Amino acid sequence: MEYECPACGGSLTFDSKSQKIKCPFCDSEYEISQFEENDGMNWEVRPGSQWDEGEESSMEVYSCNSCGGEIVCEDTTVSTSCPYCGNPVVLKGKLSGMLKPDYVIPFKLDKNAAKAALRRHVSSKKLVPALFKDENHIDEIKGVYIPFWLFNANVSANMNYRGERIRSWSDSKHNYVEHSYYDIYREGNVIFDNIPVDGSLKMPNDLMESIEPFDFSEAVEFKKSYLAGYMADKYDIDAKDSIDIANNRVKTSTEDIFRDTVGGYSSVIPQSSVVNLQHGSAQYALYPVWLLNTTWQGNTYTFAMNGQTGKFIGDLPMDKKAYWKKFRMMAGIFAVIGTVLAAVIDYMFV
Template identity: 55%
Template sequence: MALKRHMEGKRFVPKIFKDEHHIDEIKGVYVPFWLFDADVDAKISYEAIRTRMWSDSSFNYTETNKYAVYREGSVRFEKIPVDGSSRMSDDLMESIEPFDCESAVPFDTAYLSGFLANRYDVDSSESIERANTRIKTSTEQSFMESIQGYDSVRSVSSSIKMKNGDINYALFPVWILNTKWQDQLYTFAMNGQSGKLVGNLPLDKKAYWRTFLIMAALITGLIFLLFFLLW
């Protein structure tokens, strides 16, 4: 089952939750989405730092070089989804992306069999700001990832101009799973196309802090050992 696979490898999920949880509700929902197109022209300046360290018998040396890095380019975005239902968490819906827009077909009520269908209650004019924020963030990340070979990079100034294009409307299939444990409701969402599942899981605090303290002790011991060897 998808939820069991989702919990695999999660060390800090209480074992009793894995063993005793049960699904209280599963429902298939067609969630309304607005799909935004946009063209972006961006110019971003960065400060990049490269550090070199060495030592001799008497001293430790650190050489820090700063570089001015510039990126400029145009990016085309197509079908950036923003859910149009106030009943759905935007973060949760974004977490189960991507949706396959290329296989979209014209609306037909026959596709709704076995699913609930939500009508949008957040219109495109309200959703475009979130879309533009996602587009801006993606542009900044893409430009930043193109800068390699430095120890650190930070943005100094940027000019990002967006020209919004077509807006389309689509319904995407989502499975909503609800499970209750220790009087706490846990909700999971699964992409009905890809099967990707996301959701919050309970934390075994004892296991978490036990691991944290062990790691802290190991790191502290390693620091003291290195200090002793280098002294």
């Protein structure tokens, strides 16, 4: 990128010694802030559509008085419990004020697959409380569609770097080190499709990220029938409130992509970065997740499985009574072994 000197019209360059923009023709110096460009990270966010006539009236919204979660179900659902905290939820009323999703990734794995994954996960741990092995408890696992905002954009960007190359050599009298400095410029375009941002405050971000990725190629146009037998979390983070996260992901990814094109230098220091969006838009989608949330001795434990790929994650508590029982048993065994070894050593030196 070239800047013109306000004094003489010459092309300005970055001066590494003064850390300012300098004109090599008239020696005028300017602060970098005078020539900074702002990223153009503006999105046209118009996700979702209105529900068809009759669709809203056939769905109910249940509210959890414990965690504040709102769950969307078919009107045939009599009662249920919150998939996030396990407490009973109460009927709030008919669905209203919620956009219709653009896309949905349907559940590929059923409840039996989720229960089997949870059993395998629990059985692999030796000191898990009995509650977590109880079949009735495992039956409480629920299929929930998690709301996501998917951001798409064409990105044009330019980056400036300061590169350094170091060359060393010696002769019979001296050792030499040569430092060469370079101004490096990169410009190009990147296309981003379906950058996901979780639209649920209740769903822990680290848990959701742990069961990603989802394969959007299997997404289909949303139809209400996909909710049959499942719940859908009513988003509490709208698309506009998700823009900062999307911007950060776009900017970071773009900078990483451009930086990977710069090689052959001893060191590379970024000098400036400008990222601009064109045709930035957002879509609203539902992703399938199996959830089990339970409480043990005042602590909440959540298990989640990707309803498309089967990826499973979840922490488990430790039964302290079983732990200390096993500890005392192992301590007794080691004590016996120690006594036997001591007797053998005494015998050897008699």
